[in-house]
Amino acid sequence: MTKFLNNKDGEHLKAFLLDKIEAVVSYPRDYFEGFSVTTVIVILSKEPSSHIKFLNILEPDLLENPADIQEVLQNNTTTIGTNYTLKIADRNIDPSTNWKLYLTDPEDKFEKLQTLDFLESLDTFFGTIQRGGAENSGGSKIIYPDFNNSPFKELEEEFVSFGIKGSRHSRNYILTENDLNIEKAIHFPDRYDADFDNGLHSSYDTKTGLYGVFEHGNTNTSWQKIVNAAYRNQIEFDILIPRAQRAKHSCYFNPLNEKIVLSTNFFYLSGFQNGNTDSSVSEELQKKFITAYLLSSFGQIQHEINSNNQEGLRKMEGFHIVQFKVPDIRQLTPNEIQTVTNTFDALNASQATFKGDEGINTPRKDLDLAIGQIIFERNNLGFDNLEQLVQFFQLFLAELVDERNPSKW
Secondary structure, three states, X not given: OXXXXXXXXXXXXXXXXXXXXXXXXXXXXXXXXXXXXXXXXXXXXXXXXXXXXXXXXXXXXXXXXXXXXXXXXXXXOOEEOOOEEEEEEEOOOOOOOOOOHHHHOOOOHHHHHHOOOOEEEHHHOEEEEEEOOEOHHHOHHHHOOOOOOOOHHHOOHHHEEEEEOOOOOOOOOEOOHHHHOOEEEEOOOOOOOOOOOOOOOHHHOOOHHHHHHHHHHXXXXXXXXXXXXXXXXXEOOOEEEEOOOOOOOOOEEOOOOOOEEXXXXXXXXXXXXXXXXXXXXXHHHHHHHHHHHHHOHHHHHHXXXXXXXXXXXXXXXXXXXXXXXXXXXXXXXXXXXXHHHHHHHHHHHHOOOOOOOOHXXXXXXXXXXXXXXHHHHHOOOOOOOHHHHHHHHHHHHHHHHOOOOHHHO
């Protein structure tokens, strides 16, 4: 299966085969009817050449004549044809990197995009990029309990906060008050204090409801870890990136100044900085623009490539997100920012969902075009027009997510 080329588990196999691989030949998508995986043939040699050849067969007819494939593999230069693409790669390529890109992006269009001068890493614009801490160590049912049951129903109101636990809580990409106030959670006022029998400092002895929750919690061997992980996780954030999703791609803009207890199912961005100084462009508009880019096909490609796996956002970690790049809002015109955010508003109103495998029929088409226009005007990346550029990256994304098994979504 092609997935060994780019998921984490394939790294060891690639390292083992590295000094033996002569070529990797990829079959067209859906070539084997009834199967949801894509197939590659790996050709090994006792005396391999100095390079590895990645042949991506685009037209099934080419497979009818093996001699034609052999002839293509005799080439020693990267070739982009209508029936196939052939990428000549250095033999010393890193087994931990995504080898599937040699098949899906033989001209390195994505790499060229990511190295453009007007793209900056996310931490340029946000001082905090962090994962929610509530729910660690299996604390979900304790931190987000049923407040109709004891001892939680006796908990003082000051220790009850709204929280976000699950990643499928909303179809709004611009969060509303209702989106933030769906679930209730415990807001711990302090760390677990081991100097006291139940872990609650004596200064809270008069808070009988909180005391009862700690008494109940201590029946769980992980209670101390749960409390300490959730403490101070009542936070304000600007952008929310769900982690525990496999199919739907989403991220959310939060225009509200409301503290939320955030579970480990999410990463959040806060502490906006280094923004555009034009007085006609508000800070809120700039944060919305960045959210729109992360939600677009251009943004999702980064999710897929940087996490380097077949699990969508389920394996996303903080060090992946720090690698994300977005257009430098300081270099954008107010009109460019406004145009993108307008399309983002329209997408939000439509409540459309998408996985990334829609290709050029994505509900994000208008958003992708608005962002693509900004890219194309600064660097056309070798494309003749805007539509070519946008469609390439939409189809490139579809290839990246194609290996996921729909039956598990």
